[in-house]
Amino acid sequence: MIEKELIGHSGCKIYLISENNKLFVRKIAKDENYNRRLRLQCQKQNSYESKFAFTPKVLKEGTIEGHYYFDMQYIRGNVLSSSLANFSSNRVNQIADLLVN
Numbered sequence: 001m002i003e004k005e006l007i008g009h010s011g012c013k014i015y016l017i018s019e020n021n022k023l024f025v026r027k028i029a030k031d032e033n034y035n036r037r038l039r040l041q042c043q044k045q046n047s048y049e050s051k052f053a054f055t056p057k058v059l060k061e062g063t064i065e066g067h068y069y070f071d072m073q074y075i076r077g078n079v080l081s082s083s084l085a086n087f088s089s090n091r092v093n094q095i096a097d098l099l100v101n
Contacts, residue, residue, distance in 0.1 A: 012038065016074060023074040024059055028067050035068040042070040053099055 003023070006014040011030040016023060029038040039061075048055045056073035063069065084092055 010034075010038075017071075024071050025056070025074050026069055026071050028064060028069040030067075032066050035063075035066075038068050038070070045072070050098075 001018050002015045003018050004016040006016055006025065008014045008027070012034065013028040013030070015026045015028075017026050027038065029035045042058055042061055045055050046058045054075070056075055059071040059073065061068070061070040084095070087095070
């Protein structure tokens, strides 16, 4: 069951879904032309490893009415851009270095 529609920047549909008392996020390509790009994002997210930044695990992927989608862990947290606004410039540079490396 869709609990809430979330907001992203790609034009894709993003939903917080509850199923069997568990929450997960589903991201659906905005159109069939976006399928390839979203599939590549899923693969990148699936293979990302870092000691310093966490990426939700991909749980499932498929198509709905010709649009590619993938489901991922829901992790309650803060939006990075909002948090960065409250950090010193030194701390922002440290985080940027960690993410780039």
